[in-house]
Amino acid sequence: MKSLLASTALVCLAAPTLALDCEGLTPEALGITGVTFTEVAAVAPGEESPVAQCRIRARTAERTGSDGKDYALSFELALPDDWNGDFVHQFNGGNDGEVKPATGALQSGTGDTSPLARGYAVVSSDAGHDGKANPDKGLAGGAAFGFDFEARQMYGYKAVEILQPLARQMVEAYYEKPVGHAYGIGCSNGGRHAMVAAERMPGAFDGLLVAAPGFNLPRAALQHALDVQAMTPITGDLRTAFSKDDLGLLAQGIRASCDALDGFEDGLVMDTAACQSAFDVTALQCTEGQNSGCLSEAQVSALQRIHAGPRGADGGQLYSDWSWDAGIEGGNWRTWKVESSIPPWEKMPIIGVMGAASLAQVFTVPPTEVEGAPMALSEFLLQFDIPAQAAEIDATSDAFPESPMQVMTPPGADDPELAAFRDAGAKIIVTHGVADPVFSVNDTARWYAALDANNGGKAGEFARFYPVPGMNHCHGGPATDAYDLFTPLVDWVEHGTAPEAVTAMARDDNADLPQALAGASRPLCPAPQVARYQGGDPKSADSFRCE
Known part of the structure; x- marks a missing residue:
């Protein structure tokens, strides 16, 4: 008892x-x-x-x-x-x-x-x-x-x-x-909210977990117009511009050029930087008389335009360029840029519906009234004159005294230091899929590089950036996209333990996963490190090292 x-x-x-x-x-x-x-x-x-x-x-x-x-x-x-x-x-x-x-x-x-x-x-x-x-x-x-x-x-x-x-x-x-302790977490626009909070409210959060951040959202919306304008003329219908087989062929070409750069061919391109010079999309273009197992000249040209990013009338970059990555064959990539499976949208992609409505009504001054039908929204993007109208994301008026960029973007995003956030002792972890179809991982990488430079090469004392090879927007793609960065963030904030490599797992329910990666794990490396094969079980993250 x-x-x-x-x-x-x-x-x-x-x-x-x-x-x-x-x-x-x-x-x-x-x-x-x-x-x-x-x-x-x-x-x-x-x-x-x-x-x-x-x-x-x-x-x-x-x-x-x-x-x-x-x-x-x-x-x-x-x-x-x-x-x-x-x-x-x-x-x-x-x-x-x-x-x-x-x-x-x-x-x-x-x-x-x-x-x-x-x-x-x-x-x-x-x-x-x-x-x-x-x-x-x-x-x-x-x-x-x-x-x-x-x-x-x-x-x-x-x-x-x-x-x-x-x-x-x-x-x-x-x-x-x-x-x-107070933490903030978010992906996509939620990641943007977190980055805005780091600048505008530096004492409000002890730690921020930022995923696929759309911190330059109005600029990224210009990319939606470019995507639609580049791809629609291929067949006359955005939804058929690239078949699943076409994007699979492109992914195969990227792997053939880049997969072995990290020391092991497993379907993942871990060395993104090296891949950009190793891969040439024109090598996949059909030669005279060839009509299968290749991409048309129009398709190759559209891909080059998309990856170069939108340009202004003076030729200057309006948003960002994009990295070539095998995750371009992911279902999430297709749903955002080419074709969705949503019947009420007439299977138009997300950029052609939500993206178009947002550019018209939220990210430009003055806003434009648009008809809420799928084809009408896509037509708005087709007719959007990027060089002439890009200034609308920076415009103001009596009714809109702050521009869309001022409203949406963290102050200082183009030249970040995060001094107040840093000096408050706060920590920030940023993660981004290399094959994100919505927000370019290159934009995030440049932001982190500038942050590091503005902190004398010591940004890693309070900020870490983890690119995720093969991953699409927030999840999906042929990638090991299941991982926990929240626990390392908490350990960093509360115990001073700075995060290093984090193990990412392949999800059993990921339809984009190559068979070679079934049940596999890989290390996610803080930039600029790359996971390289050291020998041993190719399914295990322990066989790779961040270098």
């Missing part, structure tokens, strides 16, 4: 003690104003949540916009019963406009266990607008918030500025304890 009582006492001591009761929780109980709770629920572990939590759904910053629409910053705050004392701000992607479940899980970089499941309090938001508020605008409705300047600001930077201190205050009031 004594033993049983002792065991029971231990269980009671280990059980979480919550300062406030979730049921009936109000803003007043948390000491906050200007916030409306729309739902408060004690959620048991299960399909809705990996752990027991108090889930608060709420909105703040309510207003009527210049377009006559109602706006608010809607958010979800997950407060786990077994709180570890820390906090995660989950930055979402795309055009935002939807409150994703607050778990902290990413498609790229957080591993198999979400921050919520690890005991972190997590907040997620819609960045200040409802993406379904304009159903009359069809497929352009998700970007229609761009006609209201303040909604653009919220999407660009203000939503995080407002929500971060508010959510932190709610966490600390609920548990009646201060937050130990």
Whole structure:
């Protein structure tokens, strides 16, 4: 009996003690104003949540916009019963406009266990607008918030500025304890949110995990127009410009030139820099009389234009060039640039629908009203005069006193130092798929190189960059795309252990994975190091070394 009582006492001591009761929780109980709770629920572990939590759904910053629409910053705050004392701000992607479940899980970089499941309090938001508020605008409705300047600001930077201190205050009031460490994580536009926060809010986060960052998003939107203009004339239909076999042939050509550069032919091009000079796409062009096993002259020309990136009237680079990588055959690459499997979109790719609507209505001044049908949106990109209209991403007006670039891009992104962030003791890890079809890994690599130069070659003391060979946008592609960079970030922030090589695994459910990589692992190396084969089991990351 004594033993049983002792065991029971231990269980009671280990059980979480919550300062406030979730049921009936109000803003007043948390000491906050200007916030409306729309739902408060004690959620048991299960399909809705990996752990027991108090889930608060709420909105703040309510207003009527210049377009006559109602706006608010809607958010979800997950407060786990077994709180570890820390906090995660989950930055979402795309055009935002939807409150994703607050778990902290990413498609790229957080591993198999979400921050919520690890005991972190997590907040997620819609960045200040409802993406379904304009159903009359069809497929352009998700970007229609761009006609209201303040909604653009919220999407660009203000939503995080407002929500971060508010959510932190709610966490600390609920548990009646201060937050130990604050982290921000996001992929794509979420990665951009994180990079903006590093510049605009250098003391707000102890650590940031940034994946596939669209930190030059308006410039990248110009690439959408270039892609459509380069590929559509090949067959007259963007969706048939490149078949799956065509892109597979291109990937084979890249592997033939570059796969062995890292010491082992496994389907992955690890030495990206060396590949750019080793591969010549014109070698795949059909010769006279050849009509199979090759690419047409029009296809080769389009690929060269796409990889060179958009140019201005003076020939200057408007966005970025792109790396040749075998991940170009990935399904995610195709869905973004060539053809989707979405019937309501008439199978147009994401750039031809969401990308077109965003360039028209969010990333240019003045915004352009566009018809929300797939072909009409694609036609907008076809007719967009890149050299003549590129200045619209830097333009201002009385109605839009900050340009799209000023709203969306981290201050100092072209010449980064992150001095205030660095001096606050914060850490940042950036990861990016080399075969990302949306945001060029070259742009991120140049950003990191400039950051390193501006820190006297010592950026690695607070920032690390991990390119992922073969990976598409946030995930997918013929790559080892399952990895955890959140745990090394936490170790770095809380214990001073700087991250080095991180093991990445091949996912069993990755349809793009070559058979040679089934069950394989590879090291992800902090740039500029490259994983090179040292001998041993070719399926194991231990057989490779970052050099």
